[in-house]
Amino acid sequence: MNQSKIVTDGALLIAVYIVMLLITMFVPLVSLVAPFVLPVPFIIFASRHDWKPSFLLLAVALILTVFFATIFTLPVTVLSGIGGIMIGSAIHRKLSPYETWARGTLGFVMGLLFAFAFTQFVFQVNLVTELNQMFDETADTTIGLMEQFNMADLAEEELEVIEQQMEMLTTLLPVMIAFLAIMMAFVSQWIGYKALNRLERKKLAFPPFRSFRLPISLVWIYFFTVIFMFFDLDQSGTLYMAVNNVQMLAGMLMALQGFSFIFYYAHLKNKSKALPIMSVILTLLFPVLLLYLVRLLGIIDIGFSLRDRLSEGKK
Structure with missing residues (x-):
């Protein structure tokens, strides 16, 4: 009976996936949301039957993808x-939403790495080379505009700054992949929760954002990367690239923790939800000025258990 249920669910969900994939191919606007919706059939199947039958389903999906698409x-x-x-299996094992999110992020990282490798070996397209070429074209365009506006004297200095920024963006490609995977995992998991709640009358949901807390070990990782950056590392070397990427990713997570604390503080003091939302908007509008403050707040919250102290003070 269980085997029959697996086959039935697999046939239905793989048909749903193929239809969704074909719609994505022929309806351009759908491709904007497709990366977040296409994982849902796999989330539903894996949440019911765990990972072993799910990877068999994936193998069949790959064959049908080549055949129909x-x-x-x-x-x-x-x-x-x-x-x-990865998300569905975590749901099947009744892991917490944040643990599920972490596993989903790992799964999307692996998928993105496969996509980049596939692009390079099958299409003979090197992503890093393409990015460098795009950055060079951007720099040339900028210099041309500066010359048109009689700013040729500043062109050389500006070009150096632009080239440094472009090189930094290239070295930060790993953290861009990680951040993209984090976003894809979060949105796909949220949609998967909604689908499972509707289909199976479950009550899956993310806890309030104000309860989001990162482990204290992340603070030490961040500080170690900051210390490493004080050394004169070779900017073209692997160590510099690794430290820079880890620092950037840890910094983003610290900022996320800072926003979480702002939401927690507003809830604790019975403030309007508009206040923390405005803090997020203002930080996005003025990141150079406010992002470091939010990140520092996140570090203090994790390292000194700031919200626990506030809770005890209120008691």
Whole structure:
């Protein structure tokens, strides 16, 4: 009976996935939300039957993808499948929403890495080379505009600054992949929760954002990367690239923790929800001025258990 249920669920959900994939191919606007919706059939299946039958489902999905779509959409199926299975398996094992999110992020990272490798070896397109070429074209365009506005004297100095910024963006490609995976995992998991709640009358949901807390070990990781950056590291070396990426990712997570504390503080003091929301908007509008303050707040919250102290003070 269980085997029959697996086959039935697999056939239905894989048909849903293929239809969704074909709609994505032929309706351009749908492709904007497709990366977040396509993993949902895999999330539902894995939440019911765990990871072993799910990877068999993924293998069948890959075959049908080539048959009904094209070989060029294989990375899409791999990305959706691995990310969705990691999230669904975590739901099946009744892990917490944040643990599920972390596993989903890992799955999407693996899927994105496969997509980049597939692009390079099958399409013979090197992403780093393409990015560098795009950055060079951007720099040339900027210099041309400056010359048109009689700013040629500043062109050389500006070009150096632009080149440094572009090189930094290239070295930060790993953290960009990680951040993209974090966002894809979060949105896909949220949609998966909604689908499972509707289909199976479950009560899956993320806890309030104000309860979001990162482990204290992340503070030490961040500080170690800051210390490393004081050394004269070779900017073209692997160590510099690794430290820079870890610092950037840890800094983003610290900022997320800072926003979480702002929401917690507003809730604790019975303030309007508009206040923390405005803090997020203002930080996005003025990141150079406010982002470091929010990150520092996150570090203090984790390192000194700031919200626990506030809770005890209120008692």
